[in-house]
Amino acid sequence: MSYAGRERPVPELDRTPPYLQVVHELRRRIVDGELKDGDRLPSVRQIAEDWGIAQATAMKALAALRADGLAQSVTGVGTVVRSRRNLHRSAADRLERAVTTGKIYPDNEYAKILAAELTVPPTWVADLFELGEGVAAIRRHRVTYNEDGPVSASTSWFTPDLATTVPALLETERIPGGTPNAIEAATGRRGVAAEEATAAMRATEQQSEELGVQVGDPVSVGRNIYFDSEGGIVEVGESVAPEGRWKVHRHSS
Template identity: 85%
Template sequence: MPELDRTPPYLQVVHELRRRIVDGELSDGDRLPSVRQIAEDWGIAQATAMKALAALRADGLAESVTGVGTVVRSRRNLHRSAADRLERAVTTGKIYPDDEYAKIVSAELTVPPTWVADLFELGEGEQAIRRHRVTYNDEGPVSASTSWFSPALAETVPALLETERIPGGTPNAIEAATGQRAVTTEEASATLRATDQDAEDLGIAVGDPVAAGRNIYLDAGGTVIEVGESVAPEGRWKVYRKV
């Protein structure tokens, strides 16, 4: 039986089921445990279990299906955050769940935006490694993202400059080559309007609202390892998980 702490019991159930959805343990269309099963597994009242499932439905991560029960509905509504992808990469060696995949559109050395250059302490005109990708599921684009890396990694991790996916993800490749391990991420988000590039990547119109994010991967000493930017179509939930 899962152990409960001082967090309200229904929220503990919600957090655990969200984790399974975000990690891909529960895929779109999978049936969630029934009210009775949740009540038995967690040792809680059925009314509390019903409240937990209602919260997942309210978040757009599940829906009730007549004759079936409550099923996962993540394909259209879930946007996995940088923190989710980092945790998945370092714990499982995989960044994407089975129902998603990414295409690396470009990989190059180029002059980064000022805010990225400042984080890597680069001088004016200095280049950084840029990897741009689009993530898909079987319904189409889920998100588009750009990762920036120190130019010093061009020699130690040359795969960063190739338009091929890196097995195990970039965090593990960098750790293997340099010993630097990404252990935390800082994230910021905003609602913006789609640029020409966003529209092309996501199959939406220029000016459509998008959920934009910026993230910074740091090692235990606070050194910046990777800086990222991402956009996703409106209507997708980003689930934050506090560990």
């Protein structure tokens, strides 16, 4: 579906440079799946009219999306979304989708749950959950795919008490609405914020097999924490994506 077929209020401009505001808004729509791979982005003229900016500024915004690998010029069509090979959705993005839409993945992505078990977590996870030495936690490990193949591999960790209250966490089936909504339904605890740290590393043997890269290839690793309204930790996770995938972070006040 083309951009022209969507009706959406245009945000007011603030002190951020106008072209960056356009870039951030269009990136957000791509991350959220509102604009899918192959969808037509607004034209230079349309952007200029909608945001009240010069056409040269609008051209700069589309050029930035092309430079990021999220868009491509197509003769006779215009600028279209090209995100399948270059976009990696962050933990904050997936949390927001889960709590606002009931869906973690856009239509062109899906996940395979490879493990769902009680096992002793790594030290950094145990410390965050304040678990004693040797105490097991719930581990869910998955690989996310799109039409081209693996997008990312990720592991989510949960406190062991949820094995009783949310037994679906220990099943290798996708949970309708995602784990945040399942935990909220069972406990009343709602994930409202996410903190994420990222680092560049080298692919391990397991990551090589799951992502289709070579051992030692560069990968982007993110560690995330989901918090509830009381500041308690709902979920701790780690995700790995091949090099060349952009992760978009959004901040709200």
